[in-house]
Amino acid sequence: MRNKYSVFSLIKNALSYHENWQRAWKDPTPKQEYDAVIVGGGGHGLATAYYLAKKHNMNNIAVVEKGWIGGGNTGRNTTIIRSNYLWDASAGLYDHALKIWEGLSQELNYNVMFSQRGVMNLAHNLQDVRDLKRRTHANRLNGIDAVYLSTEEVKKFCPIINTSPDIRYPVLGGTLQRRAGTARHDAVAWGYARGADAMGVDIIQNCEVKGIKRNGDSVEGIETTKGFIKTKKVGVVAAGHSSVIANMAGLRLPLESKPLQALVSEPVKPIIDTVVMSNAVHAYVSQSDKGELVIGAGTDDYVSYTQKGSHQIVEGTLNAILELYPIFSRMRMLRQWGGIVDICPDASPILSKTSIKGLYFNCGWGTGGFKATPGSGDLFAHTIANDEPHKLNAAFNLNRFVSGDLVDEHGAAAVAH
Amino acid sequence: MFLINCPYCGERDQQEFKAGGEAHIERPKQPTELSDDEWAEYLFMRKNIKGVQFERWNHAHGCRKWFNMVRDTSNDEIKAIYKMGEKPPSQ
Numbered sequence: 072m073r074n075k076y077s078v079f080s081l082i083k084n085a086l087s088y089h090e091n092w093q094r095a096w097k098d099p100t101p102k103q104e105y106d107a108v109i110v111g112g113g114g115h116g117l118a119t120a121y122y123l124a125k126k127h128n129m130n131n132i133a134v135v136e137k138g139w140i141g142g143g144n145t146g147r148n149t150t151i152i153r154s155n156y157l158w159d160a161s162a163g164l165y166d167h168a169l170k171i172w173e174g175l176s177q178e179l180n181y182n183v184m185f186s187q188r189g190v191m192n193l194a195h196n197l198q199d200v201r202d203l204k205r206r207t208h209a210n211r212l213n214g215i216d217a218v219y220l221s222t223e224e225v226k227k228f229c230p231i232i233n234t235s236p237d238i239r240y241p242v243l244g245g246t247l248q249r250r251a252g253t254a255r256h257d258a259v260a261w262g263y264a265r266g267a268d269a270m271g272v273d274i275i276q277n278c279e280v281k282g283i284k285r286n287g288d289s290v291e292g293i294e295t296t297k298g299f300i301k302t303k304k305v306g307v308v309a310a311g312h313s314s315v316i317a318n319m320a321g322l323r324l325p326l327e328s329k330p331l332q333a334l335v336s337e338p339v340k341p342i343i344d345t346v347v348m349s350n351a352v353h354a355y356v357s358q359s360d361k362g363e364l365v366i367g368a369g370t371d372d373y374v375s376y377t378q379k380g381s382h383q384i385v386e387g388t389l390n391a392i393l394e395l396y397p398i399f400s401r402m403r404m405l406r407q408w409g410g411i412v413d414i415c416p417d418a419s420p421i422l423s424k425t426s427i428k429g430l431y432f433n434c435g436w437g438t439g440g441f442k443a444t445p446g447s448g449d450l451f452a453h454t455i456a457n458d459e460p461h462k463l464n465a466a467f468n469l470n471r472f473v474s475g476d477l478v479d480e481h482g483a484a485a486v487a488h
Numbered sequence: 489m490f491l492i493n494c495p496y497c498g499e500r501d502q503q504e505f506k507a508g509g510e511a512h513i514e515r516p517k518q519p520t521e522l523s524d525d526e527w528a529e530y531l532f533m534r535k536n537i538k539g540v541q542f543e544r545w546n547h548a549h550g551c552r553k554w555f556n557m558v559r560d561t562s563n564d565e566i567k568a569i570y571k572m573g574e575k576p577p578s579q
Binding site for chain 2 (some may be wrong): 073078084148285312314315324325326328371372373374375377380381382413433472473474475
């Protein structure tokens with residue numbers, strides 16, 4: 072039985088100096104066989120397992136993770152959540168996720184610190200203005216809250232932005248999605264892990280997949296560093312390493328894995344109470360509850376699995392940040408890191424069946440997967456349980472690269488790609 | 489970030505170069521006879537190897553010439569560089 076987190080449990084455990092908290096999830100050894108195995112214990116993989124157990128009554132399942140849960144891109148992103156995408160298919164997908172975010176802490180009984188502080192996207196040239204206005208209209212037609220702001224309104228909403236017309240990339244306007252914001256990334260992984268574990272899901276860490284066993288066109292199981300696990304359904308949620316797993320099964324995916332960097336400053340008092348993104352100068356910034364400025368940069372243009380990026384990428388981002396926010400000129404940066412993002416040619420994800428029966432892929436989230444974590448898990452669980460996609464992820468199939476029915480969100484969604 | 493030994497200019501900083509993706513993907517000789525599956529394979533599907541990969545690079549801020557590179561994508565170590573049209577070295 073899982074103890075509920077509440078103010079009473081906090082008081083009770085304070086009396087024993089917080090030494091007797093129940094384990095949030097077990098550390099099981101793998102069984103010989105599961106009804107389904109999820110490869111990858113990040114937010115998306117754990118959410119998939121959670122919804123498989125909760126909504127589809129699949130409790131005899133496991134999540135295998137080669138490192139520790141939430142140690143990959145879940146722990147490396149800049150935690151931005153929004154749903155202001157251009158195309159109908161994307162709007163449906165990301166707003167589905169945003170709606171789950173709004174009740175997630177209560178549902179999981181775990182504070183994911185979801186904060187609807189708004190996300191503002193800036194326009195720096197006339198084409199940006201046209202694109203952002205078009206996207207605002209498209210969002211509103213899809214029932215997604217979006218407003219277009221003038222330069223003065225941008226300044227009013229976030230006073231520390233330099234809106235002088237004399238800067239290299241002047242702020243000509245922007246869009247605002249008020250329901251958007253941030254969440255605590257680690258808490259999302261931990262909350263889903265705790266919730267899935269409570270329903271009987273085995274979360275097996277330090278267990279790397281070494282091979283996928285097939286019998287003809289069906290999956291029979293996976294070879295791992297902890298032995299062979301028999302299963303008829305394998306859901307791969309391996310982000311930057313999706314192609315590595317696909318190659319084991321003899322598949323090729325339309326992905327390239329590239330380093331994406333982020334960095335945080337020393338902590339300071341609250342100075343920016345929203346998230347500001349700028350596509351044209353490739354910089355985005357928010358402030359964590361600890362007070363650090365969380366700054367995101369762009370990807371390198373070459374394939375690499377090294378989890379580090381090039382210095383000039385960070386330098387370019389910081390140049391842009393300093394021009395937009397002169398007040399940050401004496402801030403010192405504390406940490407910088409990289410994550411490996413799997414990028415699709417159309418910058419949209421893949422949540423799909425494959426040509427191999429029982430093998431499913433959830434990948435291609437590229438530079439912006441964190442925001443979709445709950446929706447991605449929910450829809451991927453549906454796809455695995457029913458062997459059919461949900462209508463919200465039907466457009467995000469692998470076959471779109473054959474049919475040409477791409478969901479081209481490159482640049483169009485004000486995404487910092 | 490690493491140094492790249494351009495076969496025309498010598499060793500330069502990586503930021504002078506533009507990565508051009510996987511090398512030795514042959515353009516279909518009979519494009520009109522290609523099926524949609526074959527087009528998808530040619531246009532979109534990539535090996536995306538973690539390990540030794542053959543790729544194309546362009547010295548965009550230098551001589552602007554294209555060349556091939558063999559690089560280990562797990563540690564960014566460059567194994568070999570050879571000109572366009574030359575045979576790839578055996579691993």
